[in-house]
Amino acid sequence: MKLLVGGSKSKLFHLQEFSRAISKYDIECKVVHDREIYAGFPSKKVSDWFQTRKKFDELISDFKPDLVLIDNPSSHFGLATLKAKIPLVVHLRGDYWSELKWAKETTYKTPHRRIALWYKNKIGKECLEKSIAILPLSNNLKKIVRKQFPKKILETMYQGINPSLWYPTEQMKIQHPSVGLLQDAIIWGKTKEMFILTEILEKMPEITFYWAGDGPFRDEVLTRLNKYENFHWLGRLSHPKQVREFLMSVDIYALISGFDTLGMTSQEAALMKKPVLATKIGGIPESMQENETGYLIEKGNFEQWIEKISFLSKNKEKAKQMGEKGRGFVESKFTWDVVAKETAANLKKILENQS
Numbered sequence: 001m002k003l004l005v006g007g008s009k010s011k012l013f014h015l016q017e018f019s020r021a022i023s024k025y026d027i028e029c030k031v032v033h034d035r036e037i038y039a040g041f042p043s044k045k046v047s048d049w050f051q052t053r054k055k056f057d058e059l060i061s062d063f064k065p066d067l068v069l070i071d072n073p074s075s076h077f078g079l080a081t082l083k084a085k086i087p088l089v090v091h092l093r094g095d096y097w098s099e100l101k102w103a104k105e106t107t108y109k110t111p112h113r114r115i116a117l118w119y120k121n122k123i124g125k126e127c128l129e130k131s132i133a134i135l136p137l138s139n140n141l142k143k144i145v146r147k148q149f150p151k152k153i154l155e156t157m158y159q160g161i162n163p164s165l166w167y168p169t170e171q172m173k174i175q176h177p178s179v180g181l182l183q184d185a186i187i188w189g190k191t192k193e194m195f196i197l198t199e200i201l202e203k204m205p206e207i208t209f210y211w212a213g214d215g216p217f218r219d220e221v222l223t224r225l226n227k228y229e230n231f232h233w234l235g236r237l238s239h240p241k242q243v244r245e246f247l248m249s250v251d252i253y254a255l256i257s258g259f260d261t262l263g264m265t266s267q268e269a270a271l272m273k274k275p276v277l278a279t280k281i282g283g284i285p286e287s288m289q290e291n292e293t294g295y296l297i298e299k300g301n302f303e304q305w306i307e308k309i310s311f312l313s314k315n316k317e318k319a320k321q322m323g324e325k326g327r328g329f330v331e332s333k334f335t336w337d338v339v340a341k342e343t344a345a346n347l348k349k350i351l352e353n354q355s
Contacts, residue, residue: 001027001348004065006034006077011093013239015071017162021340027347030063034070034077042116056080067351069135074124078131087354088131089347091157094261095144095282096124102189107216133350135343138262138283153353155346158286159264160336163327165240166271172249174232175208177313180250180274182243182265183257184236185215193258193279194221199302200309201228207309209254212237212246240268247272252312252319255279258299263287266294267334270326275319277308287334293326 003022007015012033019029038056039048056077068081071091081088100121108117128134134149135157136142142156185191194211201209207230211221214236225231237243247253253269255278263284266276276294278284290296295308312319332338 001067001351002063002065003027003029003067003069003347004059004063005029005031005069005071006037006075006081007031007071008075009033009035011071014159017336018160018340018343021160021336022344024337025341025344027344030065032059034072034075038076038080040076040079042119053080053083057084060084060086067347069347070127073127073131074120075127076123078127079123082127082130087351088127089133089135089350090127090131091135091137092128092141092145093137093159095141095259096128097144097148098189098259099187100124102187106188132354133346135346136261138286140283140286141261153350155343155350157343157346158334158339159262159267160339161264161267161271161330161334162336163271163331166244166247166268169244169248172245174210174249176251177206178208178210178250179252179254179277179309180246180269181209181211181254181256182213182237182246182269183211183255184213185217185221188217189258190260191215191217191221191258193299194256195224196256196300196302196305197225197231198228200305201225201231203302203306204309205230207313208232210234210246210250212243243268244272247274250274252277252309253294254305254309255284256305257281257284260284267330270294270323270330273320273323273327275312275322276326277305277312288326289329293322293329 005015015031019031022029039051041049067087069089070078073090103117133153134145135155136145139156142154145154209231212234237246247269253274253276255263255266257279260282266278266287269276276288279299280296281299288294297304
């Protein structure tokens with residue numbers, strides 16, 4: 001079986017790891033940057049609007065895939081796959097419908113951006129509807145997709161991770177006790193939950209909080225949080241080196257989100273043997289074991305955040321035990337070998353059903 005993966009630029013590192021892992025299961029896999037092959041409208045580069053399918057057609061002619069997998073349903077790569085009558089599978093990483101709603105309400109309000117969003121959604125709907133299967137990132141997301149496509153083949157495909165990249169390393173110079181957050185401010189529905197930190201920062205001056213991340217809503221976050229002396233913004237860190245150093249340095253990892261499909265950063269933190277505190281929302285509970293590798297916090301409950309941060313800061317042995325268990329849990333469930341083995345079996349079954 002020959003699998004062609006058209007992925008977004010930010011995910012190519014992970015997709016290459018997936019490719020190497022799935023090749024062990026009699027699948028020849030090739031990963032390409034989808035937009036380098038075929039971009040089209042809408043794009044920031046006007047030249048992309050007039051791009052032909054020449055590169056795509058040459059790629060298909062050369063590789064001759066049995067199946068194409070994309071990680072962005074709104075890609076021209078996926079649309080070209082459908083037009084070429086090649087079976088298409090979508091690895092759906094986020095709640096497409098909630099993200100579309102938030103985009104309409106926040107970052108896509110101007111007329112030209114509305115047009116771009118309408119066109120992206122037009123492509124996304126066609127790729128999702130005409131794909132032979134959708135692979136949601138978590139079981140929670142699978143339930144959401146099932147409501148949209150009751151008869152579609154759905155198989156969960158977790159984000160895999162390579163534990164060998166997460167090892168003890170040099171630490172950053174930070175203050176302790178500390179809590180680290182590693183998340184971007186891209187979707188308002190996710191980001192606004194971070195405002196709960198105003199209550200936490202004010203009531204916990206002895207704890208220093210470090211946020212690593214960026215995005216269009218960065219200024220909204222910093223306007224509220226920068227006034228606290230125990231809050232520091234580090235910007236976006238390079239992956240995996242700076243992220244590894246950051247997670248090595250903090251005492252507790254926190255994932256504060258309004259909605260999320262899995263929470264990969266909590267897996268990375270667990271591999272660095274850090275106790276994880278995370279909002280009990282979406283697919284985040286699937287990425288950890290409550291009361292074993294960390295604690296889940298009800299959305300909006302700043303008192304619970306304060307309680308758990310205080311407990312782990314004072315009980316270092318418990319925090320260490322949770323970190324140890326966290327690494328073991330991630331190694332048993334989320335390595336690329338585990339994910340690739342299950343995905344290979346699912347893809348073969350999907351293709352057999354198609355034929």
